[in-house]
Amino acid sequence: MIRIGLLGAARIADQAIIQPAALRNDVVIAAVAASNLEKAQAFAQQFGIEHAFGSYDELIARDDIDLIYNALPPSLHAKWSIRALLHGKHVLCEKPFAMDAEEAKAMVAAADASGRLLIEAYHYRFHPVFAEVERLVKSGELGTIHTVRSNFSVRIAETPGSLRHNAPLGGGALMDLGCYPLHWLRTLFGGTPEILWADAICPKPQLDSSFELRLQFPNGPLCYVGCAMSEHLSRHHDASLYLEGDKGQLEVLNLVAPHQGHKLCLTKNGEAHEYQINGDTTYDHQLAHVIACIKGETKPLTGGQDAIDQMQLIDDAYKAAGLLPRGLCK
Incomplete structure (x- = not known):
């Protein structure tokens, strides 16, 4: 059984991973962490999730979580995906992967160092x-x-x-x-x-x-x-x-x-x-792909160099339009 923890009490989580997980017998949504405990508890009660935490660190430090779904704002993708990876968790990170290509490189390096998977949630890709x-x-x-x-x-x-x-x-x-x-x-x-x-x-x-x-x-x-x-x-x-x-x-x-x-x-x-x-929903196909990757049955279609190159193109597009890459807007 693959145990999933949700980083962020995000609206997208219901259709993106909670509903697909409910259709499978090899995964469970085990915990959710939000910016405060009350928000996490309300979300957990709404969706029948056993554990709720008022800090992201509490969730990623647990030994009974295998996969983190990171649905935080893009400005927090790098920080919390890297921390989760270094705690030995696989990560399914929402798109866009990061704020810029430099963050993406750091995220991919952390995945390589940890030996864990870091997959970008371009759900259409798996349909x-x-x-x-x-x-x-x-x-x-x-x-x-x-x-x-x-x-x-x-x-x-x-x-x-x-x-x-x-x-x-x-x-x-x-x-x-x-x-x-x-x-x-x-x-x-x-x-x-x-x-x-x-x-x-x-x-x-x-x-x-x-x-x-x-x-x-x-x-x-x-x-x-x-x-x-x-x-x-x-x-x-x-x-x-x-x-x-x-x-x-x-x-x-x-x-x-x-x-x-x-x-x-x-x-x-x-x-x-x-x-x-x-086909099923794009999110059903996405979760099936992630699980197959964790089990070693296939290789990830997103993440890695693909994610770095994607963020580099977005950075370059902003520059070409006379705007700042998002990483410089902080």
């Missing part, structure tokens, strides 16, 4: 829909892919204490939303893309509510990337990817959360074929 996109790209069915358009936008209202609207905590549209299409593209095409152009709209200093990028992958496609969390947007998200090759085109709607409804449209020789791929 069969993305596996199908990978298959189509790598099989050559689309031919040489020359143009890609990607977007993740949804209205995120600013509320008191909202970390997404607080740059020193790791907020911003690129950190919260744009990281997804950037990760799609890096996973599909490999290498480090050249940033040809970048721009952001900032309603307050250093806080991007929308972000646009134009990237060129080495011997690969020209990619347009957009993300936004502005107030004028719909509360229904747009997470779309369009790949144009010389033999065919592929459009994917809702690549972030395909279990909530998705569509793939493959067009070849002027004929369009729409279809779907069966």
Whole structure:
């Protein structure tokens, strides 16, 4: 039985790990730690978690916890992931991995030194829909892919204490939303893309509510990337990817959360074929992957050098748009 401890009484924890764990017989959510004991106890009572702690140190010091789920703000990912690793815990860390590439390097070094796993929670990565996109790209069915358009936008209202609207905590549209299409593209095409152009709209200093990028992958496609969390947007998200090759085109709607409804449209020789791929929730697939990695049955698809390169691209994107990497916004 793999015993999971939650760092942070975060809303995302319910769908991201509590619900998936409840469907398995080889894991249990054993404890939660929050910024104060009352908050932790309320969360534990709501979700039927046995132990609650008012400090993060208390949780990671326990010998009866195997895996830490770090859902704290990005500004706390490095500190507490590293401490958990050094206490012998595996860590599933929410995206974005860190505040910048330097923090990411320190986190990966700690994982290597501890011999424990540090996996980044890009949950889409583990779903069969993305596996199908990978298959189509790598099989050559689309031919040489020359143009890609990607977007993740949804209205995120600013509320008191909202970390997404607080740059020193790791907020911003690129950190919260744009990281997804950037990760799609890096996973599909490999290498480090050249940033040809970048721009952001900032309603307050250093806080991007929308972000646009134009990237060129080495011997690969020209990619347009957009993300936004502005107030004028719909509360229904747009997470779309369009790949144009010389033999065919592929459009994917809702690549972030395909279990909530998705569509793939493959067009070849002027004929369009729409279809779907069966699967559980992205979070179910993510937890299954993490457990398989802990058991030594497979290798992690995220974390390690991938996480460092992802944060470096985000850092470089902020710089290209005339903004500070989040690590310098503290």
